[in-house]
Amino acid sequence: MCGIVGYVGEKQALEVVVAGLRRLEYRGYDSAGVAVISDGRLEIRKKAGKLANLETLLGQDPLPQSTTGIGHTRWATHGGPTDHNAHPHVSADGRVAVIHNGIIENFAELREELQSRGVELASETDTEVVAHLLAEAMPDSDLAQAMQAVCHRLEGAFTLVAMDPHDPTTVVGARRSSPLVVGLGEGENFLASDVAAFVEHTRDALELGQDQIVVLRADSVQVLDFDGAPVEAKPFSVDWDASAAEKGGYELFMLKEIAEQPKAVADSLRGRLDAQQRIRLDETQIDDGVLRQISKVVVIACGTAAHAGMVAKYAIEHWTKLPVDVELASEFRYRDPIVGPDSLVIAISQSGETMDTLMALRHAKDQGARTLAICNTVGSTIPRESDAVLYTYAGPEIAVASTKAFLTQIIAAYLVGLYLAQARGAMFEDEIRAIMQDLSDMPQKVDLVLDTVEPVRALAQEYAEAGSVLFLGRHVGYPVALEGALKLKELAYMHAEGFPAGELKHGPIALIEDGVPVIVIVPSPRGRSVLHGKIVSNIQEIRARGARVIAVAEEGDEAITPFADHIIRVPETPTLLQPLVSTVPLQVFACELATVKGHDVDQPRNLAKSVTVE
Ligand code: F6R
Numbered sequence: 001m002c003g004i005v006g007y008v009g010e011k012q013a014l015e016v017v018v019a020g021l022r023r024l025e026y027r028g029y030d031s032a033g034v035a036v037i038s039d040g041r042l043e044i045r046k047k048a049g050k051l052a053n054l055e056t057l058l059g060q061d062p063l064p065q066s067t068t069g070i071g072h073t074r075w076a077t078h079g080g081p082t083d084h085n086a087h088p089h090v091s092a093d094g095r096v097a098v099i100h101n102g103i104i105e106n107f108a109e110l111r112e113e114l115q116s117r118g119v120e121l122a123s124e125t126d127t128e129v130v131a132h133l134l135a136e137a138m139p140d141s142d143l144a145q146a147m148q149a150v151c152h153r154l155e156g157a158f159t160l161v162a163m164d165p166h167d168p169t170t171v172v173g174a175r176r177s178s179p180l181v182v183g184l185g186e187g188e189n190f191l192a193s194d195v196a197a198f199v200e201h202t203r204d205a206l207e208l209g210q211d212q213i214v215v216l217r218a219d220s221v222q223v224l225d226f227d228g229a230p231v232e233a234k235p236f237s238v239d240w241d242a243s244a245a246e247k248g249g250y251e252l253f254m255l256k257e258i259a260e261q262p263k264a265v266a267d268s269l270r271g272r273l274d275a276q277q278r279i280r281l282d283e284t285q286i287d288d289g290v291l292r293q294i295s296k297v298v299v300i301a302c303g304t305a306a307h308a309g310m311v312a313k314y315a316i317e318h319w320t321k322l323p324v325d326v327e328l329a330s331e332f333r334y335r336d337p338i339v340g341p342d343s344l345v346i347a348i349s350q351s352g353e354t355m356d357t358l359m360a361l362r363h364a365k366d367q368g369a370r371t372l373a374i375c376n377t378v379g380s381t382i383p384r385e386s387d388a389v390l391y392t393y394a395g396p397e398i399a400v401a402s403t404k405a406f407l408t409q410i411i412a413a414y415l416v417g418l419y420l421a422q423a424r425g426a427m428f429e430d431e432i433r434a435i436m437q438d439l440s441d442m443p444q445k446v447d448l449v450l451d452t453v454e455p456v457r458a459l460a461q462e463y464a465e466a467g468s469v470l471f472l473g474r475h476v477g478y479p480v481a482l483e484g485a486l487k488l489k490e491l492a493y494m495h496a497e498g499f500p501a502g503e504l505k506h507g508p509i510a511l512i513e514d515g516v517p518v519i520v521i522v523p524s525p526r527g528r529s530v531l532h533g534k535i536v537s538n539i540q541e542i543r544a545r546g547a548r549v550i551a552v553a554e555e556g557d558e559a560i561t562p563f564a565d566h567i568i569r570v571p572e573t574p575t576l577l578q579p580l581v582s583t584v585p586l587q588v589f590a591c592e593l594a595t596v597k598g599h600d601v602d603q604p605r606n607l608a609k610s611v612t613v614e
Helices: 013-027 051-060 107-116 127-140 143-153 253-259 261-269 288-293 303-320 355-366 404-423 429-440 442-451 454-462 477-492 501-506 529-543 558-563 579-596
Strands: 003-008 031-038 041-048 068-074 097-104 156-163 171-176 181-184 189-192 204-207 212-217 220-225 234-237 296-301 324-328 343-349 370-375 388-391 468-473 495-500 517-521 548-554 566-570
Touching: 003 013, 003 097, 003 156, 003 171, 003 212, 013 031, 013 051, 013 068, 013 189, 031 051, 031 097, 041 051, 068 097, 068 156, 097 107, 097 127, 107 127, 127 143, 127 156, 143 156, 143 171, 143 212, 143 220, 181 220, 189 212, 253 261, 253 579, 261 404, 261 442, 288 404, 296 303, 296 355, 303 324, 303 343, 303 404, 303 477, 343 355, 343 404, 355 370, 370 404, 388 404, 404 429, 404 579, 429 442, 442 579, 454 566, 454 579, 468 477, 468 501, 468 529, 477 495, 477 517, 477 579, 495 501, 501 529, 517 529, 517 579, 529 548, 529 558, 548 558, 548 579, 566 579
Parallel strands: 296 324, 296 343, 343 370, 370 388, 468 495, 468 517, 517 548, 548 566
Antiparallel strands: 003 068, 003 189, 031 041, 031 068, 097 156, 156 171, 171 212, 181 189, 181 204, 204 234, 212 220
């Protein structure tokens, strides 16, 4: 949420910063703004709406040349998406420009304090108070020292990046619980919310820890704690290049990311068996002895990642016989979750920065739980704060709606489940190998779904005017139903809900009326065939009341044919792996429906990727 870029070097800062913002726009698109330093003065341009609006403004009112600059793309929290609430914000004396991601929770009291000293505030944002506080601290100190002093006064989560025209070749950043990474170039350095902003210039980066300040110059990067003591930052290198974050010939990032799923699944499985054909999780640092003592597993995650966790619950319980709870991270720490040293808490997050998940993770750690992150973003906060990490290899996910991350999160959570089963002796080794073999067939099966998905587009067009779409599933098909409904809500802005098929008759069946489209994820008839029989009964119940049934069913499942108005076929797959194929047509359905309705598929309204506020 909110994209931040800072640059100091030899190039034209504006070009570097705007290109970086273009790559970060998925983090927020309520407004965009840039600041450069020229002739000892701050020069700022900012505009409500998407980055394109700012670019138009820059065409009409160009900025002077400068080799130091900062830029911001906003997801509004405090104050509407207007020009005057757009970042950067400047202190009353014009001395400091600041951009911000996160929420300053004590901003109201700081605002009052500033007003009592006669400071006039120009916006409704929490960010602006920081600009004034920095300026007040500046007469006696430089920007980095002022930043230390101000950070001590702030409550909440924040990334701040600021510039002072009196020191025109320096940019200062600070972070607490919100993302900020450093890009290390030759004679130039970068700050950004994520590496996508600078990966076309450098793949060498530094992770910043909690409560740290970074002083960026063209030829040096200094990392300090909030008391000014030097800190060693951990270097890492980005394992993908700039082309991975481009559309590569696709019209939409989402279409590209849907198409990349076979590769993402294959990459996430690669190298997971050792020479003895036992599961190997290199990045896991929890001792097997500790894993043998675990008596419960708790998954914490949000949105799509939580749906991946729900799928994994069925598999991990089946394989390890350990109880698995899946908790929405935003609810977790506000009740009294029963976790302790005998709990393995698995945090699933594509971005590794989702604030709800981070706070739940910290709460679990405070209770003494062992923690493991499943994450797609190297260098992000959630893996850094976990005891162990298993990275997914989906590559950068730019479309706001998650697709390839979901499939790889399921893969990673399954690997953790199999690893637990192996460490605890809960399964025979040949059983584990057989499942690994089934998993290794999945990239090809997902590819097959993609090859045969065209009729789903026609179907989406047919139902574009539906008032609401319901999704039903049983067992692992239930979280798939939830995911299908979420995709439709966020992309097509339609009423959509996912239900366990058996639950419908306990109330929601009242929603069924003539013509309501219901997408049913049909369990394999070859698995627990009782589930198949039950869902056929559920279909009959809704058809009797006028529903139009779209069945997502396995190739060869002819028993379903008489009961469906449309059938979307997916390849034969073991029951627990079915979500890896049955989700894909639902992604395509939502994407197509949103396109038909003329919506911005990659940047849906009101949303942003990487939700760094609670
Ligand atoms: C939905 C979607 C969100 C994210 C959720 C968690 O398409 O993308 O529901 O899944 O915000 O994000 P991460 O995985 O980054 O923690």
